[in-house]
Amino acid sequence: xxxxxxxxxxxDGYLDVTNITPMVMNEVKGLDVRxxxxxLFCAGSTAVITSIEFEPGLKRDIKKYFxxxxxxAEDYAHNIIANDDNGASxxxxxxxxxxxxxxxxDGVPILGKWQQIVFIECDMRARTREILLQIVS
Amino acid sequence: xxxxxxxxxxxDGYLDVTNITPMVMNEVKGLDVRxxxxxLFCAGSTAVITSIEFEPGLKRDIKKYFxxxxxxAEDYAHNIIANDDNGASxxxxxxxxxxxxxxxxDGVPILGKWQQIVFIECDMRARTREILLQIVS
Amino acid sequence: xxxxxxxxxxxDGYLDVTNITPMVMNEVKGLDVRxxxxxLFCAGSTAVITSIEFEPGLKRDIKKYFxxxxxxAEDYAHNIIANDDNGASxxxxxxxxxxxxxxxxDGVPILGKWQQIVFIECDMRARTREILLQIVS
Numbered sequence: 047x048x049x050x051x052x053x054x055x056x057x058d059g060y061l062d063v064t065n066i067t068p069m070v071m072n073e074v075k076g077l078d079v080r081x082x083x084x085x086l087f088c089a090g091s092t093a094v095i096t097s098i099e100f101e102p103g104l105k106r107d108i109k110k111y112f113x114x115x116x117x118x119a120e121d122y123a124h125n126i127i128a129n130d131d132n133g134a135s136x137x138x139x140x141x142x143x144x145x146x147x148x149x150x151x152d153g154v155p156i157l158g159k160w161q162q163i164v165f166i167e168c169d170m171r172a173r174t175r176e177i178l179l180q181i182v183s
Numbered sequence: 184x185x186x187x188x189x190x191x192x193x194x195d196g197y198l199d200v201t202n203i204t205p206m207v208m209n210e211v212k213g214l215d216v217r218x219x220x221x222x223l224f225c226a227g228s229t230a231v232i233t234s235i236e237f238e239p240g241l242k243r244d245i246k247k248y249f250x251x252x253x254x255x256a257e258d259y260a261h262n263i264i265a266n267d268d269n270g271a272s273x274x275x276x277x278x279x280x281x282x283x284x285x286x287x288x289d290g291v292p293i294l295g296k297w298q299q300i301v302f303i304e305c306d307m308r309a310r311t312r313e314i315l316l317q318i319v320s
Numbered sequence: 321x322x323x324x325x326x327x328x329x330x331x332d333g334y335l336d337v338t339n340i341t342p343m344v345m346n347e348v349k350g351l352d353v354r355x356x357x358x359x360l361f362c363a364g365s366t367a368v369i370t371s372i373e374f375e376p377g378l379k380r381d382i383k384k385y386f387x388x389x390x391x392x393a394e395d396y397a398h399n400i401i402a403n404d405d406n407g408a409s410x411x412x413x414x415x416x417x418x419x420x421x422x423x424x425x426d427g428v429p430i431l432g433k434w435q436q437i438v439f440i441e442c443d444m445r446a447r448t449r450e451i452l453l454q455i456v457s
Contacts, residue, residue: 048218048320050288081322083319083359083456085220087286090295091236098414099365103398104407110397111390111411116248123247124240133241137248140235140301145284147419149361149454151324156452158364164414178293180286182220182319182357182456183322185355185457187425220456222357224423227432228373253385260384261377270378274385277372277438282421315430317423319357319456 053177057167065100067162082150082183092135092169093144100162135168190314194304204299219287219320229272229306230281237299272305327451331441356424356457366409366443367418374436409442
């Protein structure tokens with residue numbers, strides 16, 4: 047059986063981190079699943095979904111250190127050719143990917159004690175994001 | 184139901200980016216699937232599959248910025264011990280992974296407007312690559 | 321059908337790489353699966369699962385180059401706020417993710433000739449890790 051659901055969030059621009067775990071937990075509860083294989087996927091090339099301990103320190107560390115991987119202010123060919131500002135956003139999304147897979151056991155997403163599922167906005171501007179949750183069970 | 188298919192491409196060596204979206208779309212169409220959970224996987228330790236806006240600027244940015252993460256010309260222990268040249272290739276593949284998961288809804292892979300699925304060759308030399316598409320539906 | 325199994329390993333602290341392929345192969349053999357979609361997942365926010373050619377050179381390269389992405393000795397806000405030492409560990413796990421998806425065909429995990437599935441400990445200290453294997457078939 048394949049079931050699906052949607053999570054919609056508003057983000058605050060470049061490297062804003064949103065904890066989507068409560069929403070994911072809630073959607074999983076609303077579906078009919080005991081053991082399942084779940085995929086979160088955001089259609090978009092400047093989006094990232096991953097997991098981290100969601101606390102203020104790491105939110106700041108992500109802003110600093112993910113930008114250090116691909117500094118947003120450099121002269122990306124993408125920015126020059128497309129007269130755009132988000133070359134770094136595309137590279138980060140290609141590096142980390144806009145999806146996250148996790149197991150559901152006995153109706154509950156399996157996560158570590160300090161582990162939350164997060165959406166990381168890589169685009170420069172605030173956006174509304176639609177995240178698809180698909181569960182095979 | 185689990186179905187599978189294969190995509191074969193020729194790459195042009197280190198950090199060559201191939202847009203495999205048309206081939207993926209075509210393979211998905213050829214399979215009997217309405218809603219499904221798809222996995223693209225390349226057996227190989229110097230391969231990467233991910234998504235990005237496939238345009239000439241970002242192709243150049245990937246060449247520059249992915250090499251900056253692990254510069255290919257440095258003295259990797261792998262290169263010295265194995266008398267090889269692709270230490271950076273292995274590290275990039277371990278970092279980004281040779282797989283990509285995406286949902287299929289109503290028979291169509293769900294992707295953003297500017298989002299294409301791409302194979303990034305991380306090995307130094309041109310290669311023929313076999314990519315497995317597996318869909319659970 | 322969804323089946324699951326567990327792999328338990330002991331790691332040796334920051335950027336220790338464990339080849340879990342033999343254990344994965346063994347668990348897959350123990351399950352009743354011909355063609356399947358497998359997910360390895362470690363509940364934890366300082367864990368990484370990926371694939372690489374598992375040889376002594378690359379083990380050393382991972383220690384050097386993954387630490388260069390997020391140097392563990394820097395002043396992470398996470399370390400200061402939480403009086404902790406593993407800010408870099410969390411960032412690496414968020415970057416690479418604590419999961420690995422792969423296809424099983426005719427009862428065997430599909431991997432390249434030089435490709436092994438590895439667990440990379442990103443936490444600073446030695447730990448016991450429980451890895452969930454979930455197969456949809």
